[in-house]
Amino acid sequence: MPSRHAADSSVTQCATAASAPPLSPTTNDLLASAALSTACPPDELAWRQRQSASLMSTVATAVAGHTLNLLEHWQACLVLTDRDGVVLASYGHQRLLSSDALLLSPGARWREESLGHNALAETLNAPRANRLARVALEDHEAPLLKGLASASAALLSPACWQSGRGLTPGACEGCLGLICDPYRVRQYSLGMLSVLADDIEQRRLSEHFGADHHLLRLHLNTSQLDSPSAALLAVTPSGVIAAASRRGLQLLASQLTTGPDDNLAKGTNIPTRDDVHLLLGQPLDRWQLDWPALTGNHQLTLADHPQFAGYALRCQQPVPRITPRAPAARATTTSPSLFASDSTTAPLTASLARLHHGDPGWAQVCALLQRLANARLPLLLQGETGVGKEEVVKALHQASSRAHQPLVAINCAALPTELVEAELFGYRRGAFTGADPAGREGRLLEANGGRLFLDEIGDMPLHVQARLLRVLQEREITPLGGGQPRRVDFELVAATHQPLLERVREGSFRADLYYRLCGATITLPPLRERQDIDGLSRALLTRLCAEQQRHTPSLSPDILRCLRDHDWPGNIRELENCLRLALALCDGDQLDAVHLMLHPAQNVMNFTAGIAASPALRTSPVTICPSHTDPLSSADNDSRVTKNSLDDHIAALHDLSSAQELQIALDALGGNVSRLARTLGISRTTLYKRLGTHD
Ligand SMILES: Nc1ncnc2c1ncn2[C@@H]1O[C@H](COP(=O)(O)OP(=O)(O)OP(=O)(O)O)[C@@H](O)[C@H]1O
Numbered sequence: 001m002p003s004r005h006a007a008d009s010s011v012t013q014c015a016t017a018a019s020a021p022p023l024s025p026t027t028n029d030l031l032a033s034a035a036l037s038t039a040c041p042p043d044e045l046a047w048r049q050r051q052s053a054s055l056m057s058t059v060a061t062a063v064a065g066h067t068l069n070l071l072e073h074w075q076a077c078l079v080l081t082d083r084d085g086v087v088l089a090s091y092g093h094q095r096l097l098s099s100d101a102l103l104l105s106p107g108a109r110w111r112e113e114s115l116g117h118n119a120l121a122e123t124l125n126a127p128r129a130n131r132l133a134r135v136a137l138e139d140h141e142a143p144l145l146k147g148l149a150s151a152s153a154a155l156l157s158p159a160c161w162q163s164g165r166g167l168t169p170g171a172c173e174g175c176l177g178l179i180c181d182p183y184r185v186r187q188y189s190l191g192m193l194s195v196l197a198d199d200i201e202q203r204r205l206s207e208h209f210g211a212d213h214h215l216l217r218l219h220l221n222t223s224q225l226d227s228p229s230a231a232l233l234a235v236t237p238s239g240v241i242a243a244a245s246r247r248g249l250q251l252l253a254s255q256l257t258t259g260p261d262d263n264l265a266k267g268t269n270i271p272t273r274d275d276v277h278l279l280l281g282q283p284l285d286r287w288q289l290d291w292p293a294l295t296g297n298h299q300l301t302l303a304d305h306p307q308f309a310g311y312a313l314r315c316q317q318p319v320p321r322i323t324p325r326a327p328a329a330r331a332t333t334t335s336p337s338l339f340a341s342d343s344t345t346a347p348l349t350a351s352l353a354r355l356h357h358g359d360p361g362w363a364q365v366c367a368l369l370q371r372l373a374n375a376r377l378p379l380l381l382q383g384e385t386g387v388g389k390e391e392v393v394k395a396l397h398q399a400s401s402r403a404h405q406p407l408v409a410i411n412c413a414a415l416p417t418e419l420v421e422a423e424l425f426g427y428r429r430g431a432f433t434g435a436d437p438a439g440r441e442g443r444l445l446e447a448n449g450g451r452l453f454l455d456e457i458g459d460m461p462l463h464v465q466a467r468l469l470r471v472l473q474e475r476e477i478t479p480l481g482g483g484q485p486r487r488v489d490f491e492l493v494a495a496t497h498q499p500l501l502e503r504v505r506e507g508s509f510r511a512d513l514y515y516r517l518c519g520a521t522i523t524l525p526p527l528r529e530r531q532d533i534d535g536l537s538r539a540l541l542t543r544l545c546a547e548q549q550r551h552t553p554s555l556s557p558d559i560l561r562c563l564r565d566h567d568w569p570g571n572i573r574e575l576e577n578c579l580r581l582a583l584a585l586c587d588g589d590q591l592d593a594v595h596l597m598l599h600p601a602q603n604v605m606n607f608t609a610g611i612a613a614s615p616a617l618r619t620s621p622v623t624i625c626p627s628h629t630d631p632l633s634s635a636d637n638d639s640r641v642t643k644n645s646l647d648d649h650i651a652a653l654h655d656l657s658s659a660q661e662l663q664i665a666l667d668a669l670g671g672n673v674s675r676l677a678r679t680l681g682i683s684r685t686t687l688y689k690r691l692g693t694h695d
Contacts, residue, residue, distance in 0.1 A: 040086050040107035042505060049106070049501075052082050055155070055173050056089055057521075058207065062200050063091050064377065064519040070192065072473060076180035077104050083172045085111035085124050091515050103144050103179075106505060110177065116141025119150040120177040127154035127172035131197075132190050137182050149182035151189040153197035158205040160234070160243035161281035170246075170276075173204075198228035202245050209234035209243055214295060215316040218251060222301065222312040237318075239284045239291030252279045255287055255307040349373075351398035355391060357535030361525045365392075372520055373400040378472075380457075380517045381495040383524035385672050386573030389495040392524065393453045402491060405450030410443055413459035413673070414688040420464050421480055425471070428481035444477055447490040457517065458498035458509060459684065469513045492517070497674070527568040527575060534560050540576050541591070544583060553586060558593040570670010577667050662691050 040048065049056065059080050071078055071092035079090045087108045102108060103115070112121040118140055122133040134151040152175055159170035176197060178189045206215060213234040217225045224230060231251040234243040244252060253275060284291045287307055294300075299314040348356065352366045372379060373396055381389045390409065397407045415423055426442030444452060454460070460468065471477055472492070476485040494517045503509035527533065537555060545552040555563075559582075568574055582595035662676075669675050677687040 039102070040109065042107075045086070045107045045505065048082050048084075048086055049088055052088055052174060054207070055082075055204070056080065058203050059155075059176075059200055060089065060091075060515065060518060061520070062196060062203060063515075067192075067196060068092070068515070074180055074188075076178055076189075079104055079108075079110075079120075079177045079179065081110055081120060081124070081175045081177065083124065083127075083174055085109055085114070085120060085175070088174070089515070090511060092512070103142075105511065110175075115145070118142070118145060118177075119152040120175050123152040123154045123175050124172070127156065127175070130154070131156070132194055134190055145179075147181075148179050149189070151178045151180075151193055152176060153190075153193035155197055155200055155204075156246065158201065158208065158234075158243045158245060159249065159276045159280060160208070161241070176200075195228050198245070198247065202228055202230075202232050205232055205234060205243055205245050210316070210319055212318050213237075213242055214318060216294070217314045217316075218248075218308065218311050220310055220312070222299075225299070225312055225314050235284060235291070239295075241280055241282055241284060244280065249276065249279055252287065349399040351395040355388065355395050357532040357539055359525075359530040359532035362530060362532065365522060365524060368520075368522060369396050370399060372396075375520075376491065377519035378492040378494070378517050379519060380500070380521045381493065381524060382500070382521060383495075383497065384526050384571055385497045385674070386571035386670060387524040387526055388572050389524060390453075390455065391572075393451075393493050393495065396493065397451050400451070400491070402450050406447055407451045407453060408443055408447035408490075409453040409455060411455045411688075413456035413684045415685075416689070417461060417685065420461065421467060424464065425467065425477055426479040428479050428483045442477060442479065444471060444490070445486060445488060448488045449490070451491040451493060454492070454494040456496060456684075457494040458496040458500055458503055462508065462510070465510045465513050469510065469516060472513075472516050527571040528566075533564050533575075536572070537563055537575065537579060540572075540579055541583070544576070544580055548583070550583075551589070553583075553588065554590045556590050556592045559591050559596060562593045562596055568670070570672055574670030577670065659691050662687070666691070 063078065067078070068091060070076075075093040077090055077092035079087045081087050087104065087106050087110065089106060090104045103110075109115065110118060110120040111124060112118075115121065117135060119133040119135040122135065123130045131154045132152070135149065137145075137147055137149050140146060140148065140150065154172050155174045155176060156170045157173045160168050176193055178193055180189060209215065213236060216233040216235055217230045218233070219225050219227070219230040229247065231248040232245040233241055233248045233252070236242050241252070284294070288305070289308070294313070294315050295317075299312065302308045302311045302313055305311070348366055348370050352370055356362055356366050369392065379396075381392060383389055393409070394407065397403060410424065412420075422440070422442070424442050424444055426440050426445060471488070474485075475488055477488055478485045500509055500514055500518075504511045504514050527536075530536070534555070537560070541555070542552050563575070563578075570577070578596060579591075581597055582591050585595045585597075586592075666673065666676050673684055673687060677684045682690075
């Protein structure tokens, strides 16, 4: 039977070496092969990660920053499992992650039947009784865990009460496990996990209730009101306690004059279901807290209160959640928790305001970017090609305090593989044959003091990922060929159109780098899901006409309807090209539907599939010509632009070998480099080279 930790009755110190039966080699072998054979198959893992997506997002936000630094310093690794003990995500020290990848990677199972005795299994068996657990190195049964200690903390969802629905007791949502060298970490591991679990549980409560409840924080120390050790209560507008964090429940229980038993009143345990009935769904005046007086105050000290004397109290009004627009078939995945803020009211700086044309989803993105502009948090932008990731980075940079420092953009897909390290990290003279004799500073160093934008990060080769990770961890760059490391300080934004988490699962993108990059992840909505196509088109048109120094024509209702109806596989880039072409075809004061040459995505696919299928066409000359049908003279054109197929506008295929013609083909595909590369059967890098763009 586990013995109780002295400082906290909910802490479990597991059996010692003396009491643990020695394992025979056969048992060890069995456990090792069990760990191998029971790892979750990819489909099941993807399903589990979807089920726990919101928990994963909260944990990733809580872990980013200080905890990651601590893990690196301790050379420890943190895993998040679901309630069945399957690892959903891991964070932390690279050495552990690579050498013990089997156990620490998403999909590994930590229940006792898979991995033998360990702290996570201990907690998951009885999450309330063993909220915190620790297992010493000698007590691990799995050979893969020999030499390492494990510690764990249960993540409990808040118990809550809802009018008409009664009480939902808090359930175990998952478990945090710390795997470490016991001589480095020792007693700190449980303290760190306990604080982190409190922090995550508080965040979960705020996410669930902050939109329509008042959030009340209580602490004896005013400066700790925002810390994980504060008691947090969610209160309905009429003053009834709807939910409480673990510490909140303990505080309520300890100050209740009648009710829960002595054990609970001491505030040492997690209240049982029966106890929680006495605490939640109760009006605050049961604790002699005058609700109307509290709501009018932002923060106060309860100096003479009979039960909470000396407590500081802060009351936060409900903050309506900015819910991303109803997801269409291809929904965006921006974490709702990131939007659960008062970002709606923050005024936008000019650079961000310029990107906003009236779409509610985009308004949320801008508001969030405004908040994060100076948050010193690595940002990961996800979104289809052409949705405006690069534009967003430029606007973010201008909105930040580093606006006058360099913004260095690197397209990871366009770097030649053999030169990528030299390009990024620089080299000393004579580092390799053909190098500049004077040596060269890398692009990363150019970003010093400013912001580094790594576009198409999903295309970064694995060996470069390892090197980049080291730079991000140590904030030092050592050029190829050796030499003095140089310190660097830059803000980091990465972007990709690829589902990066899937790449992590496949093993082609490093999990540790992924978590370094995604301090916050923002998914930009595709154009077809935006409601501001009219405003965006007008803004693009104004810009194009200014560039061409010509009068800006108006947009007829017909053309606007067509623009709204189109699917926009190439997103804003495609819209821009389409308007550019319409302008070229229009001499009057109004752009009309007849000036459009839109192509349904299906036809573009057909065209490109045709090229791919025909080896002759890959090598024979290709020219993309204007349509046979002059849109200006077509009397029966009914303005339904989707009738036009790309084939109508491509008279002959000649040669895709010249950069100019490749560019035309690329424009016809809405700038979708991946699709054109796939079509031609060449890599993106080769395509970029042939296009003549190396950055
Ligand atoms: N909000 C906006 N307002 C006006 N133009 C925009 C906006 N966002 C993007 N654009 C234009 O759309 C085009 C594509 O934008 P951008 O290059 O930022 O997309 P991207 O998502 O980075 O594409 P890729 O993934 O292919 O690199 C650019 O020409 C840009 O000027």
